[in-house]
Amino acid sequence: MGEQLRVAIVGSTGYGGVELIRFLIGHPQVQITSVISSSSAGGLLSEGFPHLNEIVTDTLDGVDIELIRSKADLVFTATPHGVSSKLVPQLLEAGLKVVDLSGDFRLRDGSVYEHWYKHEPADSRYLEQAVYGLAEVFGEDVRDVSFVSNPGCYPTATLLGLIPAVQAGWIDPATIIIDAKSGVSGAGRGLGLTVHYSEINENFLAYKVNKHQHTPEIESVLSRVAGHEVTTTFTTHLVPMTRGILCTMYASMNGERTDEDFIDLYKQFYEGRRFVRIIAKGKWPATKEVWGSNYCNIGFSADARTGRVTIVSVIDNLVKGAAGQAIQNMNLMMGWDEALGLGLTPAFP
Ligand SMILES: NC(=O)C1=CN([C@@H]2O[C@H](COP(=O)(O)OP(=O)(O)OC[C@H]3O[C@@H](n4cnc5c(N)ncnc54)[C@H](OP(=O)(O)O)[C@@H]3O)[C@@H](O)[C@H]2O)C=CC1
Numbered sequence: 001m002g003e004q005l006r007v008a009i010v011g012s013t014g015y016g017g018v019e020l021i022r023f024l025i026g027h028p029q030v031q032i033t034s035v036i037s038s039s040s041a042g043g044l045l046s047e048g049f050p051h052l053n054e055i056v057t058d059t060l061d062g063v064d065i066e067l068i069r070s071k072a073d074l075v076f077t078a079t080p081h082g083v084s085s086k087l088v089p090q091l092l093e094a095g096l097k098v099v100d101l102s103g104d105f106r107l108r109d110g111s112v113y114e115h116w117y118k119h120e121p122a123d124s125r126y127l128e129q130a131v132y133g134l135a136e137v138f139g140e141d142v143r144d145v146s147f148v149s150n151p152g153c154y155p156t157a158t159l160l161g162l163i164p165a166v167q168a169g170w171i172d173p174a175t176i177i178i179d180a181k182s183g184v185s186g187a188g189r190g191l192g193l194t195v196h197y198s199e200i201n202e203n204f205l206a207y208k209v210n211k212h213q214h215t216p217e218i219e220s221v222l223s224r225v226a227g228h229e230v231t232t233t234f235t236t237h238l239v240p241m242t243r244g245i246l247c248t249m250y251a252s253m254n255g256e257r258t259d260e261d262f263i264d265l266y267k268q269f270y271e272g273r274r275f276v277r278i279i280a281k282g283k284w285p286a287t288k289e290v291w292g293s294n295y296c297n298i299g300f301s302a303d304a305r306t307g308r309v310t311i312v313s314v315i316d317n318l319v320k321g322a323a324g325q326a327i328q329n330m331n332l333m334m335g336w337d338e339a340l341g342l343g344l345t346p347a348f349p
């Protein structure tokens with residue numbers, strides 16, 4: 001075994017951060033050399049996360065660029081929107097490789113970011129430098145680069161489900177409707193009324209309707225694939241479960257297609273990509289089939305009666321939607337097998 005890559009995690013006390021740690025502990029080419037917290041430096045990570053007791057014994061470092069530079073070669077920034085935009089440029093200037101999990105570098109146009117995220121955008125030089133890491137589609141772009149912007153959780157499930165059909169011209173992009181549902185860990189570890197047990201338990205609600213910050217990310221990628229501007233209706237819902245995203249997507253078909261046609265098209269598109277699984281005809285993906293794993297499962301029904309296709313995709317928001325895809329991107333950046341360290345089997349039941 002060659003020398004291991006030294007990795008630091010900023011935001012290691014958040015849900016994305018601890019999920020990165022869970023996978024990176026088993027990564028054969030990586031050593032975690034710094035777990036970082038802006039509010040608990042000097043404390044033990046495992047104090048707040050007893051599931052890591054006697055597994056991770058590290059003391060939390062503060063956010064100190066010089067210290068990070070001395071300890072690490074690559075940094076995962078699992079930090080909130082508005083924090084990454086300021087922090088990542090400093091890490092890049094220090095010569096570090098970066099995979100950012102936030103939304104701060106996913107949109108090239110700073111004014112679009114400001115409109116949807118309500119934060120000041122990052123400097124345009126760094127927005128231009130960021131490579132969008134939807135691994136199964138743009139994985140080649142990521143090879144050998146030093147800065148990857150990890151896709152959003154909803155866009156990952158949505159785009160993996162839509163891109164092959166849009167690229168083939170089998171659906172009319174103008175008719176796409178995306179009906180997305182997420183478990184509450186998608187909102188992070190911070191406390192708030194919407195994730196309060198007594199308010200989300202036995203409840204089910206739509207939120208950010210026509211205002212969700214992932215809308216421009218989905219539209220810009222679909223526009224890139226379609227070759228013309230695409231707008232979509234994208235509605236998010238909160239489900240009383242911990243992990244998982246399920247997206248149901250509808251679009252009008254161009255021409256007559258069967259379920260088998262869609263299955264064949266998608267199997268061909270994702271050939272050799274181990275983390276996308278196309279479900280057999282007549283079956284529908286469920287979030288439990290991907291729980292705790294980096295898989296995305298996709299199923300179809302092409303309806304001759306309405307001329308529309310229904311596409312359903314599922315991911316674990318914390319894995320394929322965040323930490324897992326970030327590690328997949330690191331693997332691609334380093335020229336390694338994309339599945340390294342990503343333990344393939346979902347937890348069931
Ligand atoms: N949860 C999910 O399913 C997904 C999340 N994401 C994105 O990943 C990022 C992390 O999300 P998630 O882990 O859920 O969020 P959490 O709220 O659980 O964690 C964020 C962490 O960031 C740290 N942090 C806060 N402010 C600062 C700061 N100024 N400097 C450095 N660190 C700071 C906090 O730790 P401390 O106070 O210890 O520093 C906190 O634990 C976000 O941008 C989120 O949008 C992306 C896809 C899916």
Ligand SMILES: CC(=O)N[C@@H](CCC(=O)OP(=O)(O)O)C(=O)O
Pocket residue numbers: 101102103151152153154182183184185186187188213214236238
């Ligand atoms: C359930 C829930 O609240 N989900 C979050 C998902 C956003 C997220 O995690 O942030 P990114 O934009 O970095 O992907 C939301 O809808 O805003």
